[in-house]
Amino acid sequence: MRLPRTPSFRLDGRTALVTGASSGIGLGCAAALAQAGAHVVCAARGAGRLQEVVDALREDGCSAEAQVLDVSSPEVLDAVFSERAAFDIVVNSAGLARHAPALQTSAADYDAVMATNLRAAHFLSAAAARAMIAAGKPGSIIHISSQMGHVGGIERTVYAASKHGLEGMVKSMAIEWGQHGIRINTLCPTFIRTPLAAQTLENPERSAWIEDKIKLGRVGEIEDIMGGVVFLASDAASMVTGTALLIDGGWTAD
Template identity: 65%
Template structure:
């Protein structure tokens, strides 16, 4: 009798690009991919920070390189991908939030959030996909979205708008690039204990709202995202594209 075998979660020989890689969710995703055996190119705006991060990875025996880059500079991003790619895996974790009541939203805040969360994500994902298509290679492209890409949130009209846009973008790209065996998915975390998340968690009434909505009764940790990242990047997720993996402790189950 021939029994089925579990596809590998290992990423040996794969090249990954991770944005926002020096802290929070991006850092966790980069570690997860490196632990699975991928060569990880770490992207962040500050050269000193990303080079320090690459050195820390290398000291752990992981294969990593630093790429200082502001992904909101579309031309620079496309040039960097063309020079350093193709990348088998993308984790687009760079993001921005500027929360306020919708009636108080300023145009500069709106532009800053949408330029990074939507425009930069769109063109970076496109650049990585183009490199794979030109090389005739398959790939797994992962956008870090949010549970707020599926619901609304207090003082989060702009942020929610960008994450809903990211979900639609991901589905459309997945359909378009499926013939090239390029998979495109999102990971949608709830509130995660990161420097960005702590800004909200420090407000008692917001924390109470969050803890009431998360059915498992706790705020997320970066480690809660890491296994999902390895899974979606690996052959274990070979038939998964155009969808989202919600890691929200049951928030959106209502």
């Protein structure tokens, strides 16, 4: 009897772009892909912190380089993708949150969140897929979404709207690009202990509410998302597209 073999989770020989790679979840994604063997292009707007990340990855024996990138500009995105060979993996972890009650949300904050979380995600995906199609190669595009793309939350109307929109966008792109071997998915974490979440987690009332909602009884750590992003990037997920991988400790199980 010939037993089936588990597809490889290794990413040797592949090149990945990770946006928002200078901190938090983006940094975790960059480290995870690099540790799995990919050459990782770490992208963010600020050069200083970005280079520190690349230096740390190289010191860890990984292959990485820095790319200063503002994902809000479709023209800049098109230029970056046209100047390089098509990436095998693109992880979009650039995101913005401006939390406020719905009645107190300003038009400026609404536009800023939507511009980063949805508009930029659309044009980044399109630029990545266009390059893959032109090169005649398959690929994996992964967006860091949120559990808030599947539920609502206190003072999260605009953020949740942007992530719900992202989930619909990804499903539609998966339908369009599947014929080219391009997979596109979302990874949806609960609250992860990062600088972005610090203000919320330092509020005792909010922290208690969060831990009550998370069935596993704890806030997520960056390491909790690393296996998921490697899975979605690898051959182990070769039949996975247009879907969301929830890393939420059971928050959305209700």
